[in-house]
Amino acid sequence: MKAFSALLDRLAYTPSRNDKLRLMADYFAAVPDPDRGYALAALTDGLFFRVPFRRIFAEMLDARVDPVLFKLSRDYVGDTAETISLLWPARNEDADPPRLVDVVEAVQKAAPAEIPQLLAGWLDRLDATGRWALLKLLTGALRVGVSGRLAKTALASWSGKPLTDIEEVWHGVAPPYLPLFAWLADEGPRPDTGGSAVFRPLMLSHAIDHRELQTITPADFVAEWKWDGIRVQASRQGGDKRLFSRTGDDISGAFPDVVEALPDGVVLDGELLVMREDAVAPFNDLQQRLNRKTVTAAMLKSHPAHIRLYDLLFEGDEDLRALPFADRRARLEAWHAKHGPARTDVSEIIAFESIAQLETLWAGARETGIEGLMLKRRDSPYLAGRPKGHWYKWKRAPLMIDAVLLYAQRGSGKRSSYYSDYTFGVWRDGADGAPELVPVGKSYFGFTDEELKQLDSFVRANTVDSFGPVRQVAPKLVFEVAFDSVHRSTRHKSGVAMRFPRIHRIRWDKPAKEADRLETLQAMIVD
Amino acid sequence: MRPNHFEDWLRVDAKGLYCRPGGFHIDPHGGARRAIITHGHSDHARPGHDAALATPETLAIMGARLGDGAPRRPHTVAYGEPLSIGDVTVTLFPAGHVLGSAQVLIEYQGVRAVVSGDYKRSEDPTCTAFTLVPCDLFITEATFALPVFQHGDAAQEVTKLIKSVEQFPERAHVVGAYGLGKTQRVIALLRAAGYEHPIFIHGALQACCDLYESFGVRLGALKPATGAARDDLKGAIALAPPSAIADRWARRLPDPLTSFASGWMRVRARARQQGVELPLVISDHADWRELTETIAETGAREVWVTHGREEALLHHIETTGKRGRALALIGREDDDQ
Numbered sequence: 001m002k003a004f005s006a007l008l009d010r011l012a013y014t015p016s017r018n019d020k021l022r023l024m025a026d027y028f029a030a031v032p033d034p035d036r037g038y039a040l041a042a043l044t045d046g047l048f049f050r051v052p053f054r055r056i057f058a059e060m061l062d063a064r065v066d067p068v069l070f071k072l073s074r075d076y077v078g079d080t081a082e083t084i085s086l087l088w089p090a091r092n093e094d095a096d097p098p099r100l101v102d103v104v105e106a107v108q109k110a111a112p113a114e115i116p117q118l119l120a121g122w123l124d125r126l127d128a129t130g131r132w133a134l135l136k137l138l139t140g141a142l143r144v145g146v147s148g149r150l151a152k153t154a155l156a157s158w159s160g161k162p163l164t165d166i167e168e169v170w171h172g173v174a175p176p177y178l179p180l181f182a183w184l185a186d187e188g189p190r191p192d193t194g195g196s197a198v199f200r201p202l203m204l205s206h207a208i209d210h211r212e213l214q215t216i217t218p219a220d221f222v223a224e225w226k227w228d229g230i231r232v233q234a235s236r237q238g239g240d241k242r243l244f245s246r247t248g249d250d251i252s253g254a255f256p257d258v259v260e261a262l263p264d265g266v267v268l269d270g271e272l273l274v275m276r277e278d279a280v281a282p283f284n285d286l287q288q289r290l291n292r293k294t295v296t297a298a299m300l301k302s303h304p305a306h307i308r309l310y311d312l313l314f315e316g317d318e319d320l321r322a323l324p325f326a327d328r329r330a331r332l333e334a335w336h337a338k339h340g341p342a343r344t345d346v347s348e349i350i351a352f353e354s355i356a357q358l359e360t361l362w363a364g365a366r367e368t369g370i371e372g373l374m375l376k377r378r379d380s381p382y383l384a385g386r387p388k389g390h391w392y393k394w395k396r397a398p399l400m401i402d403a404v405l406l407y408a409q410r411g412s413g414k415r416s417s418y419y420s421d422y423t424f425g426v427w428r429d430g431a432d433g434a435p436e437l438v439p440v441g442k443s444y445f446g447f448t449d450e451e452l453k454q455l456d457s458f459v460r461a462n463t464v465d466s467f468g469p470v471r472q473v474a475p476k477l478v479f480e481v482a483f484d485s486v487h488r489s490t491r492h493k494s495g496v497a498m499r500f501p502r503i504h505r506i507r508w509d510k511p512a513k514e515a516d517r518l519e520t521l522q523a524m525i526v527d
Numbered sequence: 528m529r530p531n532h533f534e535d536w537l538r539v540d541a542k543g544l545y546c547r548p549g550g551f552h553i554d555p556h557g558g559a560r561r562a563i564i565t566h567g568h569s570d571h572a573r574p575g576h577d578a579a580l581a582t583p584e585t586l587a588i589m590g591a592r593l594g595d596g597a598p599r600r601p602h603t604v605a606y607g608e609p610l611s612i613g614d615v616t617v618t619l620f621p622a623g624h625v626l627g628s629a630q631v632l633i634e635y636q637g638v639r640a641v642v643s644g645d646y647k648r649s650e651d652p653t654c655t656a657f658t659l660v661p662c663d664l665f666i667t668e669a670t671f672a673l674p675v676f677q678h679g680d681a682a683q684e685v686t687k688l689i690k691s692v693e694q695f696p697e698r699a700h701v702v703g704a705y706g707l708g709k710t711q712r713v714i715a716l717l718r719a720a721g722y723e724h725p726i727f728i729h730g731a732l733q734a735c736c737d738l739y740e741s742f743g744v745r746l747g748a749l750k751p752a753t754g755a756a757r758d759d760l761k762g763a764i765a766l767a768p769p770s771a772i773a774d775r776w777a778r779r780l781p782d783p784l785t786s787f788a789s790g791w792m793r794v795r796a797r798a799r800q801q802g803v804e805l806p807l808v809i810s811d812h813a814d815w816r817e818l819t820e821t822i823a824e825t826g827a828r829e830v831w832v833t834h835g836r837e838e839a840l841l842h843h844i845e846t847t848g849k850r851g852r853a854l855a856l857i858g859r860e861d862d863d864q
Contacts, residue, residue, distance in 0.1 A: 010805075013806065019695065069839055070674075072836070073673050076673055077796070086675035410773065412802055
């Protein structure tokens with residue numbers, strides 16, 4: 001547990017992605033099997049313990065800690081698990097702490113009645129950081145800012161094996177991943193994934209703009225709408241049915257409706273959407289079904305999922321990825337015509353003969369669910385990662401408003417000495433009829449390093465109040481904020497939530513009173 | 528004045544804690560006629576006193592930090608030397624907090640009261656170790672008086688810092704540390720852990736480091752961080768006052784990794800709020816265990832609790848059958864920076 005808890009502790013405080021990678025890679029290099037495998041499982045959400053830990057903790061504390069002192073401590077610390085780890089009266093801190101493998105395997109084997117005693121024994125032998133890590137591990141909420149993909153990237157950087165290879169074998173291996181680590185350390189063969197529905201790394205596109213667009217030859221490309229859902233891979237092989245996100249996370253549990261509909265022997269690429277009566281629902285609706293381990297019957301009915309198919313990777317045992325796009329597309333259409341599973345359709349091909357025609361289509365694309373255009377070379381094989389010169393995405397023009405800077409917060413990592421996270425607002429009529437500014441969004445990018453320095457100086461010179469790391473500034477600087485869309489939200493005071501807002505331009509010249517009103521933003525809602 | 532009725536002869540007035548039969552204040556503010564100063568931190572050693580009694584180290588610190596505000600008539604007294612003042616006898620004992628820090632024993636007609644000042648009982652090579660002084664009334668600090676504060680081994684925290692320097696050799700590690708006490712302790716801990724490289728320090732820390740050296744505390748090679756070449760700071764450790772670590776001053780350092788040595792770093796929200804990447808739990812105050820054990824060991828039948836989280840400590844004192852009282856002293860800082 002010592003190395004594992006030190007790793008979690010550092011990860012929790014480290015904002016930089018590259019530094020996180022180094023911390024994990026160093027850990028995988030230094031720690032033996034099977035501990036590092038269980039750590040990897042914990043970092044990638046691969047460990048589940050069906051034990052009611054919260055209830056057990058409450059009972060254990062009752063016998064050990066004065067309730068008044070616990071409450072005062074809990075109020076001060078602000079987090080129950082952390083409070084327990086800090087005030088646990090350790091009796092045996094000098095004894096050897098348990099190994100990660102001992103903890104994981106003991107909990108998996110133990111009868112529920114044995115758990116409290118096991119747990120108390122471990123807590124007594126760990127220091128505060130160790131106790132904190134143990135509680136995080138057992139309650140299944142690490143929250144150290146590491147995605148499954150980042151952990152796999154760390155495996156790649158430690159071992160030198162390509163990330164795409166690791167992603168491809170990933171769903172064929174299980175904790176504590178002994179064959180995986182053997183292969184990564186060049187001490188064993190690549191784990192065999194034959195016959196099961198494993199993730200095949202997706203082919204991704206490059207963003208393209210107006211200017212670059214002029215360089216492509218229309219006859220070489222096919223155009224499709226870029227739908228505003230999430231890219232997925234649906235796979236059914238050997239009876240195994242799975243839905244993977246773009247980063248290889250298994251999201252089958254949240255979408256049984258689309259997974260069940262698939263016939264056997266196929267790997268498909270497409271866009272996951274919520275659709276009602278042939279119309280694509282707003283992204284918000286899809287979001288409500290994401291990040292769930294299971295889904296209710298009511299949700300299945302009110303938010304029906306659908307896959308708009310882009311590509312066919314495997315048909316039966318046949319790997320089609322080396323074929324040109326045009327051939328795969330023909331196979332996809334034929335396959336769909338034959339099997340036609342429910343909750344799928346094939347993405348429409350948009351005919352165009354000139355760049356000018358494409359530009360007209362792009363400019364007119366305001367329908368819900370359309371994010372822009374995709375351009376794919378007719379002769380492109382299906383390549384893992386983001387290969388150059390094959391697929392392009394051309395996002396439709398963003399929406400814009402002028403908003404006023406209200407609050408600035410210190411950034412993290414390299415930006416910790418700068419006020420770099422900005423909350424901005426627009427005008428509305430206050431309760432007394434006088435205009436007031438209401439916050440509508442927050443952004444920390446879109447500006448250059450030079451502009452960041454200017455903004456930081458502005459914030460320091462115009463601070464009217466401060467709350468910890470946050471400063472309230474005099475409302476006089478206008479940002480031109482670009483964003484992809486805006487939705488109704490009950491969680492925000494303004495009643496609206498912007499998607500992907502970024503600081504497009506700093507309007508040093510524009511008076512704050514000329515910034516936009518909330519009504520302007522509300523008119524852009526397309527629910 | 529009845530000796531066993533402590534309130535008869537020890538009370539809080541506008542300037543702070545006052546001993547009537549002795550005619551002096553302890554750590555007063557606003558300029559007192561006669562003061563006893565427990566240690567040199569600015570919320571205890573205030574400017575403008577006329578006569579002040581303290582250890583030679585504390586008076587040297589006050590002289591260096593307060594300039595014209597230093598006591599007009601300083602009187603030094605060594606640890607353990609009893610001194611008659613009015614109707615009481617006063618003796619200073621080491622508090623283990625920072626260089627020169629003292630507890631104040633006041634004896635009045637055979638009754639003993641001890642004012643702890645700020646103290647700690649864990650090891651610190653830069654100051655004299657805490658001495659337990661049995662007493663009837665113990666007036667204790669309570670900065671970290673919650674059971675979540677158990678400070679652990681400071682040497683291990685420094686090991687964490689050295690390991691991070693090895694793991695991220697291209698970054699400068701900037702450690703926030705209060706100028707008096709914490710800075711020198713962190714440096715001494717680094718030296719004890721075998722760290723021989725020059726340590727870079729912010730200009731504001733220089734005077735206190737010089738003062739420690741003049742009292743024989745060896746700190747090894749120190750270099751000013753200001754004006755140092757950027758390349759020399761890669762993989763180096765730089766110490767700075769807490770207010771500078773995540774502010775414009777730190778921009779001169781190559782890709783600074785922000786660290787902070789403080790007892791508050793035990794609580795994650797506190798560390799995160801300040802943007803700290805490498806929190807080091809190193810405190811110059813007593814933790815919960817030290818506070819509660821010291822109260823028991825002094826044998827005091829009554830305990831007064833000064834600044835800090837007195838609610839939890841008073842609850843604890845009550846459960847042990849002693850009499851406890853919160854002593855509201857104005858102007859104490861909450862922070863062990």
